[in-house]
Amino acid sequence: MSMAIIKRLLVGAFLVCTAVVAAAGERMTPGIATAHPLATAAGMEILDQGGNAFDAAVAVSAVLAVVEPYSSGLGGGGFWLLHRASDGFQTMVDGREKAPLAATADMYLDENGEVIPGLSIDGALAAGIPGEPAALVHIAKHYGKLPLKATLAPAIHLAETGFPADDIYLKMAGFREQAIKASAAASEIFLPGGKMPRLGALITQPDLAQTLRLIAEKGRAGFYEGETARKLIAAVTQAGGIWQDKDLREYAIVERQPVRGTYRGTRITTAALPSSGGIVLVEILNQLEAYDLSAMNEAGQLHHIVEAMRRAYRDRAEYLGDSDFVEVPQTMLLDKRYAAGLRQSIHPDKATPSAMLAPTVRETSQGRHTTHFSIIDSEGNRVAATLSINYPFGSGFVAAGTGVLLNDEMDDFAARPGTPNVYGLVSARANAIEPGKRMLSSMTPTFLENKQRIGIIGTPGGSRIITMVLLATLAFDQDASAAEIVAMPRFHHQYLPDAIQLEPGSIDATTKKELEAMGHKLQQMENSYGNMQVVIFDRSSQKTDAASDPRGIGKAVVGAEK
Numbered sequence: 001m002s003m004a005i006i007k008r009l010l011v012g013a014f015l016v017c018t019a020v021v022a023a024a025g026e027r028m029t030p031g032i033a034t035a036h037p038l039a040t041a042a043g044m045e046i047l048d049q050g051g052n053a054f055d056a057a058v059a060v061s062a063v064l065a066v067v068e069p070y071s072s073g074l075g076g077g078g079f080w081l082l083h084r085a086s087d088g089f090q091t092m093v094d095g096r097e098k099a100p101l102a103a104t105a106d107m108y109l110d111e112n113g114e115v116i117p118g119l120s121i122d123g124a125l126a127a128g129i130p131g132e133p134a135a136l137v138h139i140a141k142h143y144g145k146l147p148l149k150a151t152l153a154p155a156i157h158l159a160e161t162g163f164p165a166d167d168i169y170l171k172m173a174g175f176r177e178q179a180i181k182a183s184a185a186a187s188e189i190f191l192p193g194g195k196m197p198r199l200g201a202l203i204t205q206p207d208l209a210q211t212l213r214l215i216a217e218k219g220r221a222g223f224y225e226g227e228t229a230r231k232l233i234a235a236v237t238q239a240g241g242i243w244q245d246k247d248l249r250e251y252a253i254v255e256r257q258p259v260r261g262t263y264r265g266t267r268i269t270t271a272a273l274p275s276s277g278g279i280v281l282v283e284i285l286n287q288l289e290a291y292d293l294s295a296m297n298e299a300g301q302l303h304h305i306v307e308a309m310r311r312a313y314r315d316r317a318e319y320l321g322d323s324d325f326v327e328v329p330q331t332m333l334l335d336k337r338y339a340a341g342l343r344q345s346i347h348p349d350k351a352t353p354s355a356m357l358a359p360t361v362r363e364t365s366q367g368r369h370t371t372h373f374s375i376i377d378s379e380g381n382r383v384a385a386t387l388s389i390n391y392p393f394g395s396g397f398v399a400a401g402t403g404v405l406l407n408d409e410m411d412d413f414a415a416r417p418g419t420p421n422v423y424g425l426v427s428a429r430a431n432a433i434e435p436g437k438r439m440l441s442s443m444t445p446t447f448l449e450n451k452q453r454i455g456i457i458g459t460p461g462g463s464r465i466i467t468m469v470l471l472a473t474l475a476f477d478q479d480a481s482a483a484e485i486v487a488m489p490r491f492h493h494q495y496l497p498d499a500i501q502l503e504p505g506s507i508d509a510t511t512k513k514e515l516e517a518m519g520h521k522l523q524q525m526e527n528s529y530g531n532m533q534v535v536i537f538d539r540s541s542q543k544t545d546a547a548s549d550p551r552g553i554g555k556a557v558v559g560a561e562k
């Protein structure tokens with residue numbers, strides 16, 4: 001990216017608070033950036049108690065499950081990308097939800113084969129089998145130093161004593177009021193007395209505290225067996241869902257090899273399937289690598305970036321799904337020679353209509369739900385984790401007596417190949433519903449490394465997650481700071497719909513005109529999107545830099561570990 005676009009994108013659209021502290025001696029200064037100040041504080045507290053980044057990740061995930069109920073939680077799932085400093089081992093803990101064993105490919109269709117609106121979004125039938133509890137137990141057991149009793153303590157405390165309803169909570173609860181009201185147990189917790197809480201009113205979750213306590217005592221059995229499992233199955237069944245004991249008993253996380261790539265001097269370590277994020281990110285970067293973006297004007301840069309996005313998202317729609325179920329040509333998609341082939345079809349100054357790309361599926365709204373956090377500890381252990389219950393407040397359904405708000409991640413499957421999901425994404429047979437299959441995700445927790453710096457990044461934002469991480473990678477390559485990266489205005493193209501989505505303030509009128517003249521359709525968005533959390537360690541200055549997206553209420557802290 002040339003300085004032209006970097007300068008434009010970095011113009012202070014938002015003011016960000018960051019902290020930069022020099023590391024003492026050999027050890028790194030720990031840094032944590034999360035979407036909520038209480039989660040960042042809990043992570044720091046765990047580091048202070050002698051925990052490592054993995055312990056802090058467990059604590060942060062659990063606190064987010066309590067204080068950001070619209071984003072992630074025990075009733076959802078996610079991907080935790082880990083780097084262990086002692087031996088350089090890197091892995092992705094896949095705690096993605098799975099389709100219930102009784103799920104069928106046409107479960108959201110009516111008798112005419114049309115998608116029934118809302119069925120994969122609201123209520124118990126929309127929920128996949130949660131993976132977050134199993135993932136937290138696994139991370140604590142295999143990578144952490146502290147017992148779950150210690151790492152879950154901050155979350156238990158906050159569930160019991162309450163957290164203050166903030167602006168985003170009120171906005172999201174307003175948006176999902178109907179779905180929440182359809183579930184008596186959800187209503188009781190999130191709309192106490194049947195009303196929207198006041199700003200600052202305490203939201204307490206005693207049942208969730210008890211479920212967390214059971215997990216702290218019994219590990220995965222505290223959620224997937226016994227009392228909690230019984231309550232989950234009973235509530236889901238009563239509400240028309242299809243979960244069975246076996247679904248919970250057999251849920252297992254999978255450790256997967258992260259997807260790897262390179263862009264100029266930067267090594268990328270990122271999400272593997274069942275997230276599309278890593279493959280799509282690397283495919284875009286591979287196409288862009290051969291261009292001298294810095295020699296282009298802003299419209300030229302945007303044009304080339306968008307054309308690369310378009311082609312990679314076409315492949316997402318066509319090929320990607322859970323690789324435990326379908327053959328995915330991953331080696332081909334990640335090959336720089338394949339990217340060179342794609343690049344051949346990019347015209348230097350004309351948009352390629354998406355309809356002109358090789359045929360794929362024929363037919364063809366998001367923002368601050370789902371959550372990401374980034375952590376580095378004093379030993380250099382790292383975690384990038386993106387966690388979700390999908391739509392704000394997930395399915396809106398709480399299983400009575402558990403405090404667990406269920407996800408509506410089933411909507412990430414192709415309810416019908418070619419019909420767009422809630423993020424406007426289309427996918428093909430590779431992402432059709434099958435019993436026990438994981439739905440395709442866009443979550444893209446990522447490590448970036450070059451000679452100078454190590455970056456830990458990620459964000460929520462549905463289908464736009466991948467392009468946000470892409471823009472962050474291009475800026476990282478240009479030495480942007482954590483604060484600059486999270487504040488950059490954003491743009492996005494996802495093949496279908498065939499339009500460049502522009503965040504307010506992302507480009508000026510002249511560039512818009514130039515892009516339109518090339519044949520691009522522009523969609524000016526009313527609202528900003530994303531909630532990026534970045535931690536960067538500079539190898540030569542030995543400084544840790546962290547920043548939380550100014551669009552959210554998150555907090556980044558860099559501090560001395562005791």
Ligand code: DON
Pocket residue numbers: 366367368369370388389390391409412440441442443459460461462463465
């Ligand atoms: O896994 C996915 O790709 C989606 N369920 C993520 C949803 C999301 O990021 C919502 N955020 N704004």
